[in-house]
Amino acid sequence: MLLTASLLAALAVALAWPVPIVLARATWTSAAPGVALLLWQAIALAGGLSMIGALLTYGLIPFGDRLIGALVAFFAAIAEGALPSGANFFQMFALSGAVLLGVHLLLNLAMTFVRASRQRSRHRQLVGLLSAPMPERPGTRILDSAAPVAYCLPGAPRSMTVLSAGLLELLDDEQLRAVVAHERAHVNQRHHLVLLAFRAWRSALPWFPIASRAQDAVGVLVEMLADDRARREVDDDVLAQAVALVASADDRTDGEPAIGRRDGIAAASAASVGRRVARLVERRSPLALPARIAVGAAAVALVAGPTVLLMGSALNLVSAKLDIEVVSGRG
């Protein structure tokens, strides 16, 4: 199990630092936002799995050389209240760490989810009272505000697309169609769930580069995916104009000029606006199919890696023999 633990730890470190930093800088992601998003999800999942797995397998070493047998022995030891003779402090710290990290990640996910759905339902109520339905577009409501905004509110019984009066004034019919198609794509592709998961990940692990970089990168990729869906319905140039017009429009909210421009969120989204418009205007061709398949395979391999390691150690396929070799090689 020492070998399994070392391999998992190496994977966890790679997925927490160098890999997300490299991927966040990569430019091919604009040409293949779908598989890039898949890769980010695989990195997050495999990262969490290998972190917890490494701590668990290391901590269980004194309890046996197979994962399942060791777990059984561990619970038996808890019931007895005594540790096996070979156990040391570091292993016990690792075990506590595995439990705490697992609980922490799951709790954070649940809390983020509950909080967001509460905020969303409050927001829906406000929108319901402050906006008028748009008769010619079902599921679309008009907010009486001069600031040009468009967004979607996912949820039951049906999702809502909210447009502001300022937006209707700013855009022509074709551009408006692009915006609505973009927002519909967010809802249909369940982007809010992906964004929520990465937000939870970030709030759970605020000191990890993976978490903050992943959240920013995923935010941009989701916008590009929605753009790509909208491009099927409108011309690329129309969508590019709509993005640029809304992004560069004056924030004409009465009494509150330029609300969103000072903070970090605005800075991050400004960079993404440039990338979004550039890929529409320059008409870059999408990533070649073999390359996309390779990225998809890499994503699958990332999740499969720690899973196979843990399963292998549970079934005693790899680790027992190799562990003995490692130990005997050392001694």
Added chain:
Amino acid sequence: MATLGELERATMDVLWDAHEPLSAGDLREALSRAGGTGAGGTGKELAVTTVLTVLSRLENKGFVTRDRESRPHVYRAATSRAEHMAELMHEVLGSAPDRDAVLARFVGQVSASEAEQLRKLLATD
């Protein structure tokens, strides 16, 4: 008045525009007047029980306060329309802390210099 949601919105509109607290009867009258001229109006009179249902829903959500001292009970809007609108726009524009997970906005606003770059990008085709 097609749906309960639209009835709630019409009720709030009346309460926001009123200068004094209104009773359910006052509201029913105002809503019937508005419904008769508005697009959703069917000309059908609203039942007072319907108005009371809508009011208690709005009270539960915290949009309406009820004065139980007076006979009949009178209702007023808990917060002005402008304040609710400001709350909503703060969330939409991402300037409310901890709120960005609620919605995916079409695009955020950029600074003046970035807007200039965007215009150049679009002008090149």
